[in-house]
Amino acid sequence: MRRRAFLSWVGVGWLFSRVPAVFTVFLAACTRQQKPASGLETVGTIADLDAKGILQTESPAPILVVRNPADPKTLIAVNSTCTHQGCLVNWNAERKAFICPCHGAAYGADGSVQNPPATKPLTTYPVQIEGQNVQVKVS
16 A cells, blocks of 8 residues: 555544544534423522522523512512613512612513613513422523
């Protein structure tokens, strides 16, 4: 066998030996990006909610979960991004409202605007309790 042919076969062999590694990395990346079929994201537990009064997460979206002040057996989940200038709102249990720390905009427990400068309501999400987990449907 000539040297050139031998080196060509070695090169082809090396190339094909890398295919499984590339395929494995590709599958791992695809698996990480998949969401549960139900579209529900677990954002915390009931125990955490009761201890802190809120559940807050940044991923998959900025979500804030509180007990409904009108019916504490139910939960409310909102996108915590203020619709005025994008600051993250906080829950004020005394006022029973979401308050923007940047400009003082206030939103009711249902996400509706109570106090300007915001003019659009907060996005609300369906929320449920599954076992001890609080799950929010973001999509």
